[in-house]
Amino acid sequence: MKYRLLVFDHDDTAVNSTATIHHPCFVRFLEEYYPGRSCSLEEYFLKNFSPGFLAMCREEYGMDDKTLEKETAFWREYVSSRVPKAYPGIRELMLRHRREGGMLAVISHSYGDNILRDYRLNGLPEPDLVFGWEMPPEKRKPSPWPLQEVLHQSGLKP
Numbered sequence: 001m002k003y004r005l006l007v008f009d010h011d012d013t014a015v016n017s018t019a020t021i022h023h024p025c026f027v028r029f030l031e032e033y034y035p036g037r038s039c040s041l042e043e044y045f046l047k048n049f050s051p052g053f054l055a056m057c058r059e060e061y062g063m064d065d066k067t068l069e070k071e072t073a074f075w076r077e078y079v080s081s082r083v084p085k086a087y088p089g090i091r092e093l094m095l096r097h098r099r100e101g102g103m104l105a106v107i108s109h110s111y112g113d114n115i116l117r118d119y120r121l122n123g124l125p126e127p128d129l130v131f132g133w134e135m136p137p138e139k140r141k142p143s144p145w146p147l148q149e150v151l152h153q154s155g156l157k158p
Contacts, residue, residue: 001100005154007147008127010108010115015122017084017110018045025078029071034061053109079114086122098125103154105129107146129153 011017023044030037039047039060047056057063057071094104104127106115112132119126131139131146139145151157 001102003102005103005105005150005156006094006097007105007107007150009141010106010110010118010132011084013087014090014106014124015084015086015118017118018048021079021082021084022075025075028078029074030061032074033067033070037061076111083118083121086118086124091122091124094125103128105131105150105154107131107141107150109133109141 008014011022019041023039023041026039026044030039047053047060051059054068057068063071098104104125106127106129108115108131110118110132111134112130115130115132116126118124129150131141131149133140135146139149
């Protein structure tokens with residue numbers, strides 16, 4: 001085996017979630033709390049990349065910490081009953097890697113419990129390690145910390 005460890009992102013890498021769940025949720029939040037404001041799917045993708053979701057919420061929509069807490073609770077409730085579909089071929093890739101003795105890790109902006117649920121309900125093998133949004137901000141993606149920790153816990157050197 002050439003690569004003993006595969007590290008995946010979750011949203012829009014293993015599962016199709018932004019267009020089918022996260023963006024529609026954000027649009028509903030805006031409709032409820034910011035009537036008349038909108039965000040296209042393209043804008044949502046671009047602004048999630050740069051400046052990032054939290055910066056977008058603060059800079060584009062003027063959300064403060066209290067409103068961001070409401071948005072997070074709104075999002076958690078919304079995603080609790082919606083499961084994104086795994087992309088075609090990802091299950092087979094992960095299963096083959098696992099059969100060959102490989103490890104799987106996930107580093108994502110989604111919460112770990114949602115990631116594990118999505119893997120389970122899509123028939124994907126459970127990852128060996130998951131680092132999600134529940135981590136303190138300084139240890140979340142894109143910080144190098146979760147990847148360094150995955151390498152450390154898997155016995156590989158960074």
